[in-house]
Amino acid sequence: MDQRVVDFISALRARGVRISLAESIDAMRCVEVAGIADKSFFRSALRASLVKEPRDLPTFDEMFPRYFGVEMPPPLQQPGGGMSPEDREKLAQMLEQMLASMTPEQLRRLFEAMMTGQGMSNSQMRQFLNEHTSAMQMTTGFQPWATRRAMRELQFDRLEQLLQELLDRLREAGVSEEALQQMAEAARENREALAQQIGQEVGNGLLQHDAEERRRRPAEDLQDRAFDELAHQDVDDMRTVINRLAAQLRTRIALRQKRASKGILDAKSTIRANLRYAGVPLDVRHRRKHLKPRITVICDVSGSMRAVTGFMLMLVYALQDQISRTRPFVYYRTIADVQADFQQLRPEEAIRVVPERVKGGPWQTSLGACLATFTRDHLDAIDRRTTVIFLGDGDDHLSPPNPRDFELIKRRSHRVVWFNPEPPYRWGREDNHMHIYGPLCDAVHHVSNLRQLVAAVDGLFG
Amino acid sequence: MFNAIGEVRTALSAERYIPSDEIATTVFLAEKLGKPILAEGPAGVGKTELAKVWAAATNRELIRLQCYEGLDETKALYEWEYAKQLLYTQLLRDKLNDLLAGVTTLAEAADRLASEEDVFFSSRFMLPRPLLKAVTSERPVTLLIDEIDRADAEFEAFLLEVLSDFQVSVPELGTIRARHQPMVVLTSNNTRELSEALKRRCLYLHIDYPSADQELQIVNLKVPGLPPKLAQQAVEMVQRLRGMDLKKHPSVSETIDWARALLELNARHLDRAVVENTLNVLLKFEGDLQRARRAMIRDESDRSRRERDESGRPRRERDDEGGRYRGN
Ligand SMILES: Nc1ncnc2c1ncn2[C@@H]1O[C@H](COP(=O)(O)OP(=O)(O)OP(=O)(O)O)[C@@H](O)[C@H]1O
Ligand SMILES: [Mg+2]
Numbered sequence: 119m120d121q122r123v124v125d126f127i128s129a130l131r132a133r134g135v136r137i138s139l140a141e142s143i144d145a146m147r148c149v150e151v152a153g154i155a156d157k158s159f160f161r162s163a164l165r166a167s168l169v170k171e172p173r174d175l176p177t178f179d180e181m182f183p184r185y186f187g188v189e190m191p192p193p194l195q196q197p198g199g200g201m202s203p204e205d206r207e208k209l210a211q212m213l214e215q216m217l218a219s220m221t222p223e224q225l226r227r228l229f230e231a232m233m234t235g236q237g238m239s240n241s242q243m244r245q246f247l248n249e250h251t252s253a254m255q256m257t258t259g260f261q262p263w264a265t266r267r268a269m270r271e272l273q274f275d276r277l278e279q280l281l282q283e284l285l286d287r288l289r290e291a292g293v294s295e296e297a298l299q300q301m302a303e304a305a306r307e308n309r310e311a312l313a314q315q316i317g318q319e320v321g322n323g324l325l326q327h328d329a330e331e332r333r334r335r336p337a338e339d340l341q342d343r344a345f346d347e348l349a350h351q352d353v354d355d356m357r358t359v360i361n362r363l364a365a366q367l368r369t370r371i372a373l374r375q376k377r378a379s380k381g382i383l384d385a386k387s388t389i390r391a392n393l394r395y396a397g398v399p400l401d402v403r404h405r406r407k408h409l410k411p412r413i414t415v416i417c418d419v420s421g422s423m424r425a426v427t428g429f430m431l432m433l434v435y436a437l438q439d440q441i442s443r444t445r446p447f448v449y450y451r452t453i454a455d456v457q458a459d460f461q462q463l464r465p466e467e468a469i470r471v472v473p474e475r476v477k478g479g480p481w482q483t484s485l486g487a488c489l490a491t492f493t494r495d496h497l498d499a500i501d502r503r504t505t506v507i508f509l510g511d512g513d514d515h516l517s518p519p520n521p522r523d524f525e526l527i528k529r530r531s532h533r534v535v536w537f538n539p540e541p542p543y544r545w546g547r548e549d550n551h552m553h554i555y556g557p558l559c560d561a562v563h564h565v566s567n568l569r570q571l572v573a574a575v576d577g578l579f580g
Numbered sequence: 581m582f583n584a585i586g587e588v589r590t591a592l593s594a595e596r597y598i599p600s601d602e603i604a605t606t607v608f609l610a611e612k613l614g615k616p617i618l619a620e621g622p623a624g625v626g627k628t629e630l631a632k633v634w635a636a637a638t639n640r641e642l643i644r645l646q647c648y649e650g651l652d653e654t655k656a657l658y659e660w661e662y663a664k665q666l667l668y669t670q671l672l673r674d675k676l677n678d679l680l681a682g683v684t685t686l687a688e689a690a691d692r693l694a695s696e697e698d699v700f701f702s703s704r705f706m707l708p709r710p711l712l713k714a715v716t717s718e719r720p721v722t723l724l725i726d727e728i729d730r731a732d733a734e735f736e737a738f739l740l741e742v743l744s745d746f747q748v749s750v751p752e753l754g755t756i757r758a759r760h761q762p763m764v765v766l767t768s769n770n771t772r773e774l775s776e777a778l779k780r781r782c783l784y785l786h787i788d789y790p791s792a793d794q795e796l797q798i799v800n801l802k803v804p805g806l807p808p809k810l811a812q813q814a815v816e817m818v819q820r821l822r823g824m825d826l827k828k829h830p831s832v833s834e835t836i837d838w839a840r841a842l843l844e845l846n847a848r849h850l851d852r853a854v855v856e857n858t859l860n861v862l863l864k865f866e867g868d869l870q871r872a873r874r875a876m877i878r879d880e881s882d883r884s885r886r887e888r889d890e891s892g893r894p895r896r897e898r899d900d901e902g903g904r905y906r907g908n
Pocket of ligand 1: 599625628832
């Protein structure tokens with residue numbers, strides 16, 4: 119049973135269910151405690167210890183019967199069970215002779231299983247198919263077709279011929295026709311069961327490849343792909359990736375803050391709190407070291423920047439519980455406050471409409487003018503606790519650099535950081551003003567893919 | 581505590597809770613392995629109730645920590661009772677004066693005071709909050725950490741430490757270790773993703789809406805006196821509503837409320853007027869109500885069409901039979 123549970127766990131993993139080593143050990147203990155006599159309890163025990171995400175429950179429900187249900191290949195019979203001892207002796211001898219000289223090896227193995235009833239466990243069968251067929255290397259395909267191919271490679275249909283040969287030999291040796299018929303019938307049933315098991319394992323192999331593909335794609339690859347390649351990504355995929363990254367970030371931030379020390383004495387708040395105790399400082403207040411940041415994010419929504427801006431804003435909104443205040447702006451030829459959009463719409467919808475809030479077209483980015491508008495109309499979005507993030511390539515096709523307003527923003531805020539997806543060698547060339555703004559920032563990050571973006575965002579949280 | 585899963589079922593039923601196999605097994609495993617249960621599922625399916633009846637069935641005290649945004653360690657663990665500390669300072673003023681007698685410098689005074697501060701930061705002045713209560717309890721307890729998804733991730737990280745060894749440290753008092761390992765139920769409505777570390781540590785119990793059978797048992801248990809036929813119809817209706825595309829599906833607690841309302845109204849069976857008058861107990865959104873009404877009207881016309889057909893068919897059959905008889 120243990121082996122079977124192990125097989126089951128690896129099948130779940132192959133289908134994308136994340137199961138840690140600790141959890142698989144728990145599963146074994148749970149099975150031990152719950153017992154295997156009652157199928158429903160047994161199933162619940164595995165489910166409670168292995169599946170921790172509602173989205174994985176259907177996978178569990180689908181796979182469980184394959185490993186522990188009626189779909190299990192029927193146990194093989196022992197052909198010749200009803201024969202007289204002498205006949206059985208003859209059968210054993212003849213079979214041994216035949217097997218001794220039988221090639222290829224895989225056919226010998228199958229024939230032996232068919233004639234003795236010594237089958238293979240599912241994992242042995244998988245191994246067997248791996249070694250002797252190409253069906254398990256197929257990454258995509260149609261299960262019946264892949265199964266036929268595996269059968270052909272195994273020369274499965276020669277089993278009948280071999281059975282006839284054995285029957286002939288036994289007949290010659292004087293075994294009764296009736297006993298032979300019985301034996302043949304059992305052997306053929308075994309052959310059917312083997313065929314069924316092969317089909318099932320080939321099918322599982324295909325599923326496994328499929329799942330590995332799917333698993334690799336969203337999380338790992340997307341993170342390292344350049345933003346412009348992600349521009350046409352499906353929103354659902356995008357949301358999944360962002361949520362996953364946000365969850366990771368959140369845990370990382372929380373653990374880091376947990377480990378950091380308690381914070382420094384907050385004299386003002388301590389005095390205030392202790393007025394009621396006649397100024398005796400009974401209630402000592404510490405300044406929380408990790409105040410949640412206030413963030414004002416100013417994003418370029420010119421054509422080349424839309425994808426990265428979308429990711430950035432989704433990430434910021436996925437982390438709302440870590441941020442005490444968020445003020446989003448977008449710019450192109452003009453700049454606009456888009457907070458209302460994020461209040462009314464879900465982030466993935468909001469990022470689609472915000473580019474319409476500003477004017478602009480190809481080669482019309484006007485960063486310098488937008489900075490001037492910002493300091494004129496929107497300075498209320500910045501205070502001494504605010505971190506201002508610019509997300510843009512630093513291009514400006516219409517106005518001269520505007521360090522004056524940029525410095526004003528910097529003076530009013532806690533920190534100014536710039537996230538730039540363009541490679542640094544382009545900064546300051548032609549219409550690019552990064553060489554002006556960059557040195558005025560507290561930090562500049564090159565963010566050309568999600569991994570870099572996440573690392574840069576992580577830096578915002580103490 | 582329990583020797584078999586069947587016993588869990590019996591014990592919970594005795595507390596008027598109908599557990600599915602899944603629930604009974606998970607509680608049994610939690611008892612045997614000492615692991616926390618993380619119960620997730622839609623609102624009103626009995627997550628909180630499970631913790632309560634489990635505590636009652638095992639004769640443990642239930643300690644509840646209700647989570648909310650901004651909940652932090654101090655509110656969950658302990659607070660100092662400042663008012664009491666202050667009162668003692670006042671009452672002990674003379675003693676304090678004695679203590680400080682002959683002191684000439686401020687620094688010396690502070691040192692002397694500091695040497696006595698243990699008096700003020702001792703368990704006498706400590707106000708234990710749920711987690712500390714659970715850890716220090718003399719008797720075994722069941723700890724319910726309700727709606728953990730509402731707390732911040734930071735608090736979750738802290739909780740993880742408490743749950744891993746059931747000990748907490750209070751800087752002024754040192755480390756306190758649980759005498760009895762509490763049985764723990766965490767509930768979540770899945771409004772945000774919990775950390776994998778926390779999930780790994782727990783047995784996971786996904787509680788879904790009960791099957792029709794179980795729900796009927798629940799109704800019979802909680803609203804005795806409701807005519808069996810009516811109870812049956814009511815549960816069928818609720819189960820149908822859950823199959824519909826609604827903004828919010830009726831929960832078990834709403835089924836119970838509805839059943840009570842039906843009993844109150846002295847209804848005999850579910851006719852249109854009765855349903856019309858009570859449907860708002862079950863559905864809370866106007867859009868959902870309208871959708872459900874439309875579906876009911878559709879049903880009714882289907883049914884009457886079927887009845888018309890049926891009342892037509894028997895006649896024909898009777899005619900046929902009559903014909904045969906006549907022929908014989
Ligand atoms: N299996 C059950 N047996 C008996 N009563 C049940 C069962 N399930 C739910 N109930 C009833 O439903 C009511 C609601 O349950 P409870 O408050 O525990 O739901 P919940 O899942 O915690 O919901 P929420 O997510 O809103 O907190 C309980 O008062 C209980 O009476
Ligand atoms: Mg609840």
